[in-house]
Amino acid sequence: MRRRWLRRSGAAVVCAAVGLGAAFAQAPGFTRTELQRADLGVPGREVVVVRVDFAPGGSVGRHTHFGDEVAYVLDGSLVLEVEGKAPRVLHAGEVAFIPAGTVHAAHTEAGPAHLLASYIVEKGKPLAAPAK
Numbered sequence: 375m376r377r378r379w380l381r382r383s384g385a386a387v388v389c390a391a392v393g394l395g396a397a398f399a400q401a402p403g404f405t406r407t408e409l410q411r412a413d414l415g416v417p418g419r420e421v422v423v424v425r426v427d428f429a430p431g432g433s434v435g436r437h438t439h440f441g442d443e444v445a446y447v448l449d450g451s452l453v454l455e456v457e458g459k460a461p462r463v464l465h466a467g468e469v470a471f472i473p474a475g476t477v478h479a480a481h482t483e484a485g486p487a488h489l490l491a492s493y494i495v496e497k498g499k500p501l502a503a504p505a506k
Contacts, residue, residue, distance in 0.1 A: 403432025403482075406491075406501070413497070420497045426489040428452055433481035436505035441495030443472040450487030455479045457505075477505040 410423040419441070426445065428434075436457075451465045457477040464470055472478055474495075493501060 401432075401434050403429040404434045414494065418497050419494060422493045422495060422501060424491050424493070424501075426491050428480070428482045428487040428489075430485050431482060432486070434479060436477055436479045437502045438475050438477055438505055439472070439493055439495060439502055440499040441474045441493055443470075443491055443493050445470045445472070445489045445491040448488040448490055450482065450485055452480050452482045452487040452489075455481075 405427045407425045407427070408422060409425060411420060413420050428450070436455075445464075446469050447464050447466050449466045451463055453461050453463055454470055455461045455478060456472065462470075495501065
């Protein structure tokens with residue numbers, strides 16, 4: 375009986391953590407749409423390619439990733455805030471690299487912005503986690 379309860383409670387914790395990551399990742403005015411997920415030649419790593427959409431005035435709060443992020447601004451502009459650095463405005467055609475575990479946030483000031491982002495992340499972990 376105890377083993378069954380532990381299995382169920384463990385599954386509930388995993389589901390809650392995944393749900394928290396999903397809820398965090400879809401903040402109002404901000405969406406990530408997964409386009410592709412594939413295993414890499416490096417054990418335990420995968421690449422995830424997403425389209426990132428910011429509505430006018432949209433934002434994503436302080437968060438980190440379990441791997442590196444490379445983002446290309448398709449159109450619009452946004453303010454990227456990386457912990458320990460001055461905020462940087464990214465315009466269409468510009469690229470940002472954010473190392474694994476780096477706390478960052480982003481928001482638009484006027485119109486919408488759209489990005490194509492690739493993440494090289496630890497397999498089985500959520501794409502993003504709220505910063506502490």
